[in-house]
Amino acid sequence: MKTIYCDKCSAEITDKSDLVITAYFISVKAYHDRCYSKTLKGWETVFGGNEPINGTSGKVKAILGFVLAIMLFLGSSIYSLIGFVALYLPLMRLYAWYSIERKLE
Numbered sequence: 001m002k003t004i005y006c007d008k009c010s011a012e013i014t015d016k017s018d019l020v021i022t023a024y025f026i027s028v029k030a031y032h033d034r035c036y037s038k039t040l041k042g043w044e045t046v047f048g049g050n051e052p053i054n055g056t057s058g059k060v061k062a063i064l065g066f067v068l069a070i071m072l073f074l075g076s077s078i079y080s081l082i083g084f085v086a087l088y089l090p091l092m093r094l095y096a097w098y099s100i101e102r103k104l105e
Contacts, residue, residue: 002103004030004100004103004104005030006030006031006032006035007029007030007031007035008031008032008035008036008038008039009032009035011032013030013032013104014104015104016101016104016105017033018032018033019031019032019033019054019100019101020032020033020052020054020055021052021053021054021096021100021101022036022050022051022052022053023051023089023092023096024050028053028092028095028096028099030100036052053089053092053093053096054093054096054097054101058089058093059093061089062089062092062093062094063090065086065087065088065089066086066087066090068083068086069083069084069086069087069090070083071083072086
């Protein structure tokens with residue numbers, strides 16, 4: 001089992017309930033819950049929309065993004081291009097689960 005380290009304090013994250021995963025542009029970052037609270041006050045939040053993707057709201061947004069992408073793919077070719085953009089959050093959520101979350105289960 002691979003260990004997961006906090007992006008802010010570099011300490012090991014051992015408990016899944018203490019894990020907060022954020023999508024910052026195209027990178028996925030893991031934080032302790034308390035370290036994420038401190039990060040909210042920084043510049044990353046202002047410019048990158050540093051919000052958690054492993055909580056309930058992140059799961060709901062990923063599901064809605066996937067449904068929207070499927071609907072757009074069924075439309076014309078112009079809408080298919082927008083469908084690829086709608087797949088961003090579901091793919092980031094899947095990547096975060098595969099690369100980080102499943103290792104703590």
